[in-house]
Amino acid sequence: MARMMRLAMVVTALPLAFGAVSAVAAPIDDAALMTEAKALFEPVPQVVPKVSGNAVTGEKVELGRMLFFDPRLSASQLLSCNTCHNLGMGGDDNLETSVGHGWQRGPRNAPTVLNAVFNVAQFWDGRAADLKEQAKGPIQAGVEMNNQPAVVVESLKSIPTYVEHFKRAFPGEADPVTFDNVAMAIEAFEATLITPASPFDQYLEGNAAAMTDAQKRGLKTFIDAGCAACHGGVNLGGQDYYPFGVVERPGADILPPEDKGRFTVTQTAADEYVFRAVPLRNVALTAPYFHSGNVWDLNQAVAVMGTAQLGRDLSDAEVADIVAFLHALTGEQPRVEYPILPASTNATPRPVLMMPN
Amino acid sequence: MARMMRLAMVVTALPLAFGAVSAVAAPIDDAALMTEAKALFEPVPQVVPKVSGNAVTGEKVELGRMLFFDPRLSASQLLSCNTCHNLGMGGDDNLETSVGHGWQRGPRNAPTVLNAVFNVAQFWDGRAADLKEQAKGPIQAGVEMNNQPAVVVESLKSIPTYVEHFKRAFPGEADPVTFDNVAMAIEAFEATLITPASPFDQYLEGNAAAMTDAQKRGLKTFIDAGCAACHGGVNLGGQDYYPFGVVERPGADILPPEDKGRFTVTQTAADEYVFRAVPLRNVALTAPYFHSGNVWDLNQAVAVMGTAQLGRDLSDAEVADIVAFLHALTGEQPRVEYPILPASTNATPRPVLMMPN
Numbered sequence: 001m002a003r004m005m006r007l008a009m010v011v012t013a014l015p016l017a018f019g020a021v022s023a024v025a026a027p028i029d030d031a032a033l034m035t036e037a038k039a040l041f042e043p044v045p046q047v048v049p050k051v052s053g054n055a056v057t058g059e060k061v062e063l064g065r066m067l068f069f070d071p072r073l074s075a076s077q078l079l080s081c082n083t084c085h086n087l088g089m090g091g092d093d094n095l096e097t098s099v100g101h102g103w104q105r106g107p108r109n110a111p112t113v114l115n116a117v118f119n120v121a122q123f124w125d126g127r128a129a130d131l132k133e134q135a136k137g138p139i140q141a142g143v144e145m146n147n148q149p150a151v152v153v154e155s156l157k158s159i160p161t162y163v164e165h166f167k168r169a170f171p172g173e174a175d176p177v178t179f180d181n182v183a184m185a186i187e188a189f190e191a192t193l194i195t196p197a198s199p200f201d202q203y204l205e206g207n208a209a210a211m212t213d214a215q216k217r218g219l220k221t222f223i224d225a226g227c228a229a230c231h232g233g234v235n236l237g238g239q240d241y242y243p244f245g246v247v248e249r250p251g252a253d254i255l256p257p258e259d260k261g262r263f264t265v266t267q268t269a270a271d272e273y274v275f276r277a278v279p280l281r282n283v284a285l286t287a288p289y290f291h292s293g294n295v296w297d298l299n300q301a302v303a304v305m306g307t308a309q310l311g312r313d314l315s316d317a318e319v320a321d322i323v324a325f326l327h328a329l330t331g332e333q334p335r336v337e338y339p340i341l342p343a344s345t346n347a348t349p350r351p352v353l354m355m356p357n
Numbered sequence: 358m359a360r361m362m363r364l365a366m367v368v369t370a371l372p373l374a375f376g377a378v379s380a381v382a383a384p385i386d387d388a389a390l391m392t393e394a395k396a397l398f399e400p401v402p403q404v405v406p407k408v409s410g411n412a413v414t415g416e417k418v419e420l421g422r423m424l425f426f427d428p429r430l431s432a433s434q435l436l437s438c439n440t441c442h443n444l445g446m447g448g449d450d451n452l453e454t455s456v457g458h459g460w461q462r463g464p465r466n467a468p469t470v471l472n473a474v475f476n477v478a479q480f481w482d483g484r485a486a487d488l489k490e491q492a493k494g495p496i497q498a499g500v501e502m503n504n505q506p507a508v509v510v511e512s513l514k515s516i517p518t519y520v521e522h523f524k525r526a527f528p529g530e531a532d533p534v535t536f537d538n539v540a541m542a543i544e545a546f547e548a549t550l551i552t553p554a555s556p557f558d559q560y561l562e563g564n565a566a567a568m569t570d571a572q573k574r575g576l577k578t579f580i581d582a583g584c585a586a587c588h589g590g591v592n593l594g595g596q597d598y599y600p601f602g603v604v605e606r607p608g609a610d611i612l613p614p615e616d617k618g619r620f621t622v623t624q625t626a627a628d629e630y631v632f633r634a635v636p637l638r639n640v641a642l643t644a645p646y647f648h649s650g651n652v653w654d655l656n657q658a659v660a661v662m663g664t665a666q667l668g669r670d671l672s673d674a675e676v677a678d679i680v681a682f683l684h685a686l687t688g689e690q691p692r693v694e695y696p697i698l699p700a701s702t703n704a705t706p707r708p709v710l711m712m713p714n
Contacts, residue, residue: 069445070445071443071446071450076452076456077450077451077452078440078450078452078456083435086428087695088426088427088695088696088697088698089428089698089700090700093428093434093435094434094701094708095433095434095435095708095710096708099433099435099710102460103459103460103710105710284700285700287700287701296703296707297703333697335694335695335697336694336695337692337693337694337695338444338445338692338693338694338695339445340445340690340692341445341446343446343447343641343642343644344451344644346653346654350653351451351452351453353452353456353460353462
């Protein structure tokens with residue numbers, strides 16, 4: 001009798017055991033998963049976050065919006081911040097690496113500007129402490145906007161409407177049109193570029209119906225497989241630096257040997273091929289992937305992360321679930337009115353299209 | 358006695374005579390000037406105009422707005438209609454000639470897209486009958502977007518949200534995602550890009566206070582000197598073709614001998630160096646000037662027009678007044694929300710950055 005019962009239990013248990021192996025049939029305990037997730041992640045706030053040392057005022061945001069879209073920040077007067085950080089395309093350019101002055105190719109894939117305010121530092125190697133420092137980089141980089149701070153300031157000072165905007169955005173300053181204030185205004189605008197209310201955010205806030213079963217399984221796998229160890233917090237990443245890869249270095253097509261990542265910033269051997277963990281918010285909008293931009297398929301990117309960072313061959317079903325979860329990270333995209341920019345004057349420096357010497 | 362009176366009259370009349378010569382003191386008869394102007398010009402309407410053969414529906418305008426800003430219409434996936442027809446900069450790029458695929462320079466200055474719906478035909482040489490025909494040109498031009506209709510259609514069909522938009526914009530069509538419909542949607546959006554309520558429009562509608570005295574003097578000179586003969590109608594131009602110049606051909610810097618204008622379209626000797634009269638709406642926002650884009654200063658452009666088209670050396674005061682009047686042609690710029698574009702899929706053709714063979 002006892003033996004028959006044990007056998008019956010085994011037989012009954014079989015479908016459950018198979019169920020546990022197959023991702024499709026796994027039961028989802030929403031309460032437990034939400035609790036687990038809340039310990040690792042935070043929702044994107046509905047309000048514009050504070051920025052250290054830079055009050056996000058309406059006047060500054062308005063000026064920053066103009067500057068963000070103004071191609072006159074570049075020497076050619078053709079490339080704006082929005083060229084590579086396109087607010088209609090997930091906050092980046094969806095190119096492998098960006099195209100800049102003279103059709104030159106940049107060295108790395110453009111990171112999204114959306115939610116970038118939540119990152120611990122900016123650029124793939126974290127070489128800029130914050131967005132105001134970051135903003136100064138591409139304006140001056142020869143392969144990007146190829147401009148000089150003095151020319152930027154001369155241009156803005158030659159346009160009376162801009163001077164008025166700077167006065168309003170930086171009240172009390174005797175000479176408000178400065179390159180530092182250009183960066184401050186852009187940072188203030190970028191702080192507004194947050195994408196709340198994604199399905200994942202709604203789930204984190206207790207709405208079990210906000211994510212599909214596949215997305216919930218993906219979240220569970222994302223946590224259990226170890227992805228969340230690096231991709232945590234509000235941005236699911238962007239908070240610390242890790243080697244690519246932790247377990248197995250990917251091929252040269254994905255990790256070109258000449259780009260040593262954070263080593264260039266710290267000159268520390270341990271930082272060779274170290275990069276900031278990518279923030280995964282809106283990642284479904286920002287193909288291609290990795291600093292090299294050589295992987296276009298999000299499924300492939302997840303699989304590469306499995307082998308490179310976790311030493312694990314994720315199954316097709318696991319990859320599919322994680323990708324479904326990553327789609328749940330697409331939030332409400334910022335609605336921005338395209339700015340009307342004041343006209344140049346006869347005193348405005350002319351566009352320079354030729355290549356730098 | 359009679360002699361003394363005559364002398365007194367002469368002395369008294371002197372200031373009046375000087376006044377008639379000096380533009381500064383000329384009295385302005387607003388009622389007469391308004392009547393004269395209304396016979397030559399029309400205000401920009403406050404409502405979106407009808408477009409021949411293309412009903413301007415909300416769905417079509419919405420789709421057209423997305424396409425206008427979508428860089429995936431270009432082979433590089435970097436250049437959009439808005440790159441050269443920047444809605445924040447008077448509807449053009451403020452470059453001498455445009456920059457396209459591979460940093461190539463286009464042959465002519467980009468005309469503004471604002472109020473272009475009112476032009477008799479499009480391009481400097483009128484080679485496109487309307488905006489839907491125009492829209493197809495730059496997408497395919499090797500020096501501009503360098504794309505092919507089949508690739509554009511393949512891209513859009515690979516993106517489900519775009520397919521839905523085409524279905525809504527072109528209801529009842531079995532296969533609505535076509536290159537023709539791309540152009541129809543862009544034309545519908547562009548029909549909304551009108552700039553009413555300029556000071557000149559308000560003046561035309563009877564508000565004498567809408568223009569300054571200098572602007573009114575400029576309008577009077579613009580009419581009396583003969584400018585309005587070619588620059589009339591709603592767009593103050595854009596309605597017919599004229600040699601550059603009618604009286605005296607400008608120098609090769611302004612009129613490069615290799616660009617024979619409308620001759621290329623008609624192969625008629627009389628059309629050598631013939632161009633469509635430039636529409637002057639928002640001209641203060643669209644430097645540099647002429648098809649060559651070689652003149653940056655609006656005063657200089659007006660002076661060149663005087664000698665080349667009218668055979669007349671306009672005085673500095675006349676030029677200044679006309680330029681003041683041209684500033685009164687700046688209307689309310691279109692307020693457009695920057696579109697959120699649907700993401701590419703694995704089936705979307707990849708960007709092609711290399712130069713064409």
